[in-house]
Amino acid sequence: MDYKNIWLTILTRLEPTISRGKFLTWFANTAVLGIEGSRLTLGVPTAFARDWLQSKYALKILQAAQEQNAALTEIEFAVDTILADGNDPRTVNLAVVFGKPGDKKVRKVAGTQEVAVTSSGIRSGLLNPRYTLANFVPGEENRLAHVAALSVARTPGQTYNPLVIYGGVGLGKTHLLSAIGHEVLTNNPNKVVVYLTAEMFMNEYIASVKRAKTDEFRRRYRDADVLLVDDVQFLAEKEQTQIEFFNVFNAVHSAGKQIVVTSDRAPHQLDGLMDRLKSRLTWGLVAEVEQPQYKSRLEILKLKAREHRAIIDPRALELIAERVTVGVRALEGVLTTVLAESDLLKCPPTLARIERLLGKISDTEQKVQPVSQLKTVAPEHNPDAIVALVAGKFGVSHDEMVSPSRRRDIASARAVAMLLLRDMFQMSFSAIGAKFSRDHATVMHAIEKARNTSELALQAATLREG
Ligand code: ADP
Ligand code: MG
Numbered sequence: 001m002d003y004k005n006i007w008l009t010i011l012t013r014l015e016p017t018i019s020r021g022k023f024l025t026w027f028a029n030t031a032v033l034g035i036e037g038s039r040l041t042l043g044v045p046t047a048f049a050r051d052w053l054q055s056k057y058a059l060k061i062l063q064a065a066q067e068q069n070a071a072l073t074e075i076e077f078a079v080d081t082i083l084a085d086g087n088d089p090r091t092v093n094l095a096v097v098f099g100k101p102g103d104k105k106v107r108k109v110a111g112t113q114e115v116a117v118t119s120s121g122i123r124s125g126l127l128n129p130r131y132t133l134a135n136f137v138p139g140e141e142n143r144l145a146h147v148a149a150l151s152v153a154r155t156p157g158q159t160y161n162p163l164v165i166y167g168g169v170g171l172g173k174t175h176l177l178s179a180i181g182h183e184v185l186t187n188n189p190n191k192v193v194v195y196l197t198a199e200m201f202m203n204e205y206i207a208s209v210k211r212a213k214t215d216e217f218r219r220r221y222r223d224a225d226v227l228l229v230d231d232v233q234f235l236a237e238k239e240q241t242q243i244e245f246f247n248v249f250n251a252v253h254s255a256g257k258q259i260v261v262t263s264d265r266a267p268h269q270l271d272g273l274m275d276r277l278k279s280r281l282t283w284g285l286v287a288e289v290e291q292p293q294y295k296s297r298l299e300i301l302k303l304k305a306r307e308h309r310a311i312i313d314p315r316a317l318e319l320i321a322e323r324v325t326v327g328v329r330a331l332e333g334v335l336t337t338v339l340a341e342s343d344l345l346k347c348p349p350t351l352a353r354i355e356r357l358l359g360k361i362s363d364t365e366q367k368v369q370p371v372s373q374l375k376t377v378a379p380e381h382n383p384d385a386i387v388a389l390v391a392g393k394f395g396v397s398h399d400e401m402v403s404p405s406r407r408r409d410i411a412s413a414r415a416v417a418m419l420l421l422r423d424m425f426q427m428s429f430s431a432i433g434a435k436f437s438r439d440h441a442t443v444m445h446a447i448e449k450a451r452n453t454s455e456l457a458l459q460a461a462t463l464r465e466g
Contacts (some may be wrong), residue, residue, distance in 0.1 A: 003032040013064040031090035038073040045084035124194040131178035139296035145287035153183035156258035160285035167289035170329030173262040194224040198234035236272030297321040390417040415450035
């Protein structure tokens with residue numbers, strides 16, 4: 001295989017594990033420049049991209065590369081500014097990586113929201129490529145919703161219409177909804193699948209009113225073969241939009257086209273929704289998704305770990321499945337945190353570390369926490385507090401930290417502080433430099449070195465834990 005094909009294969013593996021926006025940003029104009037023994041050299045267009053890929057994705061890239069070639073143990077990043085031109089023959093066209101059948105043309109619109117343009121010109125939100133039926137773990141808690149989704153996807157408009165999936169936060173409603181869309185398009189790429197949240201529906205409606213284009217708005221949705229509307233509870237109290245939705249619903253339904261709706265509550269409990277709309281929503285099948293049981297939680301974790309291409313002790317997954325009992329998103333959040341930590345420490349997650357992390361979560365009462373909160377468990381953090389904390393741990397003074405001194409302990413403390421400022425506050429290299437009277441390149445270099453020195457990376461991770 002030539003380098004280009006090797007890189008294409010690796011990118012195809014990576015793509016489902018990275019959000020589309022990040023993937024396009026960081027993997028554009030990259031190329032495999034060479035493979036020598038255990039080392040793969042990856043060419044990147046800028047130093048900035050190199051720094052980012054190295055700190056965020058090096059391990060993932062390596063893992064994906066190892067599936068290709070088990071002998072690889074090292075990824076070297078090399079800046080090749082020619083790649084920045086964009087049409088270098090060594091690079092892979094990223095569109096090919098996403099090029100599954102049924103994918104629609106993607107274009108950017110104002111507000112930088114990515115939308116798909118369906119063949120009939122209707123704007124639809126993009127279906128999340130990770131949310132497929134193959135990636136959905138069925139269980140007692142979602143049996144009916146899952147079976148109904150399969151049935152609707154196979155024969156849209158002919159079985160349960162509308163299908164309403166309802167349940168609490170993070171229980172897989174959006175996942176199932178997108179999965180139906182993917183499945184329909186896989187079976188028949190010519191079908192017009194429109195996915196949007198109730199909020200998007202409202203925004204588009206309001207925009208059409210402003211532009212005096214409501215007729216066009218109405219006509220467009222009627223062209224859908226499958227209309228997927230997420231989080232319909234959003235329409236509560238928004239009367240005008242409800243009337244509009246009611247009309248679209250009737251038009252699509254009476255044309256024998258499929259409608260699937262998700263909601264956080266059962267239709268009859270949707271206060272603030274017009275009675276006639278509530279009643280329409282119960283015409284077909286209403287299926288609840290509930291909290292997953294232990295068995296499903298474990299299956300989901302195994303699946304997510306595979307998606308991350310992570311190597312993780314099965315007992316670690318069991319531990320997380322046992323302890324995190326509320327919501328799939330919370331499960332995923334813990335797993336992501338554990339993996340991020342092991343990535344940073346460059347060692348597999350240990351049961352003891354996971355115990356500690358779980359302990360922290362249950363200490364804070366709330367069992368369900370978004371990842372962003374998990375990641376900032378340590379208190380009162382601001383950049384200056386971090387610098388002071390690091391100085392204290394290393395037994396050097398603040399003045400020494402910001403001095404030109406290159407004494408080993410001082411330089412180490414400084415590098416760890418820089419690393420933490422970068423990772424915790426996403427500060428720019430220049431901003432970090434300003435704190436230590438250093439220039440941008442010096443900071444970048446120091447951080448890179450700290451990351452690659454396991455002793456310092458470990459210090460940083462420990463401090464970060466608070
Ligand atoms: P909701 O829309 O109900 O709030 P989502 O569909 O966004 O929840 O699901 C939250 C996360 O949990 C997603 O990453 C989704 O892939 C995952 N998830 C939920 N249920 C399942 C399941 N049964 N199998 C696999 N992943 C699931
Ligand atoms: Mg959702």
